[in-house]
Amino acid sequence: MFGLDALELARAQFAFTVSFHIVFPAISIGLASYLAVLEGLWLKTGRDVYLNLYRFWLQIFAVAFGMGVVSGVVMSYQFGTNWAGLSNAAGSIMGPLLTYEVLTAFFLEAGFLGIMLFGMNKVGKGLHFFATLMVAIGTLISTFWILSSNSWMHTPQGYELVDGVFYPADWWAIVFNPSFPYRLAHMAMAAFVSVAFIVGATGAWHLLKGRRSAEVKTMFSMAMWMALLAAPTQAVIGDAHGLNTMEHQPAKIAAMEGHWDTERGVDLLLFGIPDMQAETTHYAIGIPRLASLILTHDLDGEIKGLKEWAPEDRPNSTIVFWSFRLMVGLGLLMVLTGLISAWLRLRGQLYDARLFHRMALIMGPSGLIAVLAGWVTTEVGRQPWVVYGLLRTADADSGHSATQVGTTFALFVIVYFLVFGVGITYLLRMMRKGPKLKAVEHQTDIEGGPGRARTPSRPLSGASESDDRADSDEGDRHEH
Template sequence: MFGLDALELARLQFAFTISFHIVFPAISIGLASYLAVLEGLWLKTKNEVYYDLFRFWLQIFAVAFGMGVVSGVVMSYQFGTNWSQLSTAAGSIMGPLLTYEVLTAFFLEAGFLGIMLFGLNKVGKGLHFFATLMVAIGTLISTFWILSSNSWMQTPQGYSLVDGVFYPESWWDIVFNPSFPYRLAHMAVAAFLSTAFIVGATAAWHLLKGKRDPATRMMFSMALWMALLVAPVQALIGDAHGLNTLKYQPAKVAAMEGHWDTEKGVPLLLFGIPDMQAETTKYAIGIPRLASLILTHDLDGEIKGLKEWAPEDRPNALMVFWSFRVMVGLGLLMILAGAIGLWLRMRGRLYESPGLQRFMLLMGPAGLIALLAGWVTTEVGRQPWVVYGLLRTSDAVSNHSAGQMGATLSIFVVVYLAVFGVGITYLLRMMRKGPVLGLLHSHAVEEESGPGHQRTPSRPLSAAEESVDEDGADDQQEPRP
């Protein structure tokens, strides 16, 4: 298929499926915490705007969570079908880590998800808030175990290697491997920022349409506060992560920077086209010594070049170089959005600037794109190793033919584009409709009409209570005040 061999197709299939999957957990992680904040503020302040926003984003969370679960199932099966040699070699370490994720995070989420989605008017407010907190904590615990497993593959320790099989020696060292704290913090904050810009873009859409209700203004304000406070923190975490990567995976850093020769006072390349065959970065434009300053905190710091490694041990510099710059560039734009928001807020023009609103609308998918670019940097930069320095990706793949891998990849592409295309379209239409105001009073009236008046959904996706027509308009009447 397209001249690719079985290994390349297996990698492409995993990259395709995980790229679809990671979007939904990122939204779920961020939205779960956002929902906990909204419900907590409603209970504390009695401000019904928080309640209306909670109900609106709860429906979107339900759909994103459902799609995340469905797409995540495929990832587990691929370890056995496409990467059986990895499962054989590292299953005694990766298997328990993923099992812990199910036993802790998944069971916690499953135990309280129903109460969170359907119990707002059926259980006490305190119990419902507790359920929302448990779901939010569950998403973070899930992130903990998944990132621990991935980080161990990047910086393995706490194991013994016998006849090509990894055996656990110290679970503390395995779980808290050298890169894990940085990856966990980087991923969690990325999920929060992704959600903040989705919320901000939704509010910006409605502001541009002339909708100035309190809920829309609140969404816009909260998103920009998040960008202002958290985007710079993410830059600091990224810097610390980069220093950790320089220590444990210097080849990846060399590819990220597009440098081939070991030298001191290395420039930071703003533009360039790394050429793997010629072993050079063409059309390079850089700032002298800045890479050395960032990576070693010394203007004359030495950085190893890619030529220090044999050609077969080098990652794809072109992909790593540009995915890293996409991630960093979008991160800088997020910091800029927060700064502009603060400047306009101080002048009392936060909701009266069409320029900022258009910028936030365009930045809606920025967090998710940056997250995907970061994962490309991480995973492609690890190559040609699946367990860094110990197990090659070519030795971890199953014994399938290129034809078999090409056929299954084609099926995945068709099914994913159809199923998740519809799901994403539905999510966008829900966001386009916007929050409905006065829901708290409306639900109180419904409860007084007697038992059985409100339907009780039996499926998680049914938490998206209100349908959306082709124009994004609500097909139900607005609740009467």
């Protein structure tokens, strides 16, 4: 199929499904914490603006969470169908780690999600806030275990290898393997940054439409504060993560930099086209010695080149060179967005700078794109190993034929674009609709029915056509 063998198709299929999946947990992780902040502010201040925003983003969270669960189930099945070699070799380590995620994070989220979604007018304020906190904590615990398992594949520790099978010898070393703390912090912060720019883009959209309610201004202001604080923090975490990768996966660093020969005082390449066959980077444009300064904190620091490894042990530099630059480039734009927002805030023009609002709108998906680019860099940079330095990806394959894998891959593409395409479209419609301007009082003694307090917060009722038209008319009135 398309000239790819069975292994390449299996890798492409896994990359496709995980790329869809990672978007929704990133949204869920960031939104869950944002919802906890909103409800906490409402309880502290009593201002309906926070309750309105909570109810609005709660519906979006519910849809994103549901799609994340569905896509995650597919991911777990693929370990058995396409990567039986990995399951056989490392199942005694990865299996328990994923089980711990279910026993802690998933049960915690499932236990309190119903109260969070449908209990606003059925339980006390304190209990409902506690449920929201538990769901937010649950998403972070889930991140903990998933990143621990994945990080162990990058920097394996605490195992015994007997006849090609990994057995746990030290669970503390397995869970807290060398790359885990950096990768956990990097992913969690990426989720917060991604949601900050999604919320900011939503606020910018409504400001551009002339909707200047307290809800719109508040969500935009909070998002820009988060961008100002979180984006530079992510850059610092990324630097620490890079130093850790330099220590444990130097081949990945060489591929990311498009660097072939071991040298001191290495240039940072801004542009280039790595050629795996010719073992060179064409059209290289760089800044002298900056790569050594960033990676070793020394202008004359030594960096190993890809030629230090046999050709069959080298990551694909052509891919990771550009995925890394896409991630870093978007990160710099995020930092710039936060700084511009601070400057406009000081001048009292944060809600009036339409050019900046257009910039914030365009930057809306930047966090999620950076997450995808970062995962491509991480996972392609680990190749040709599935457990770094110990188990090759080719040996982890289930051995299906190219026809079998190609057929299922084609079906995945069709189903994913239909199902998740509809889901993403619906999420965008909900964001376009915006928060309601008037809150329903927190009480339980009024009649039920559509739009009344006893009606559950149904996510699928959040973007009706009539509401879209009403909001559109309202925006037109504001503009005129």
